[in-house]
Amino acid sequence: MKKIIILTTLFYPSLLLASELVYTPINPSFGGSPLNASMLLNKAQSQNKHKxxxxxxxxxxxxxxxxxxxxxxxxxxxxxxxAFGEDPTDNVFGQDSTFISGDYEIKMITSNSDSITVQITNLINGEITTIEVPRFTP
Incomplete structure (x- = not known):
């Protein structure tokens, strides 16, 4: 009985001081302070050995x-x-034009009065991208 009383008196004060565990996240992605972001990024970059x-x-x-x-x-x-109404006679693209630059062919179709069509063709795989630029007349 004496041992139980001694053990109880030894552990009882520590039970009074105990509290629940509270998790506080550090990473701002998981609810931590946004001020930690640069510190965490710097740590990650300093550990990254890949060049x-x-x-x-x-x-x-x-x-x-x-x-x-x-x-x-x-x-x-x-x-x-x-496109913004400059005098077409002063412009290089007063008529339809085709240019080749590296792996791309660029067709400028300016004969339409409503818009300017730019057709970009990838000469390697044949992929075509068409961009229409509306004309703004003053």
Missing amino acids: AHTVEKTYAERLQESLERSYINKIVRELTDL
């Missing part, structure tokens, strides 16, 4: 890409000018 495979491009490849970007930008600028 993306990069291929160094030659000067000729970079020059070709730059020329193609300039070429496409010029087409878009001219198309926008034509």
Whole structure:
């Protein structure tokens, strides 16, 4: 009996201090504080040992890409000018045109008075994308 009383007096105070376990999430995706997001992302990135495979491009490849970007930008600028009522005689695309750039063929159909049709054909797989741009006349 003496042992039971001693054990009870030893464990009884610890039972009074016990409380229920409360889970507080850390990850903001699961209800945690949004302030933890950058910390968790930094930890994940520091543990990531994978490096993306990069291929160094030659000067000729970079020059070709730059020329193609300039070429496409010029087409878009001219198309926008034509669609928004600029004088078609000043525009490069006053008539239907076809361009080939890399693996793509671009057909500009400007003869329709209501819209401008751009047809982009992938020369490798034959996939065709058609974009119609309405004309806005002042």
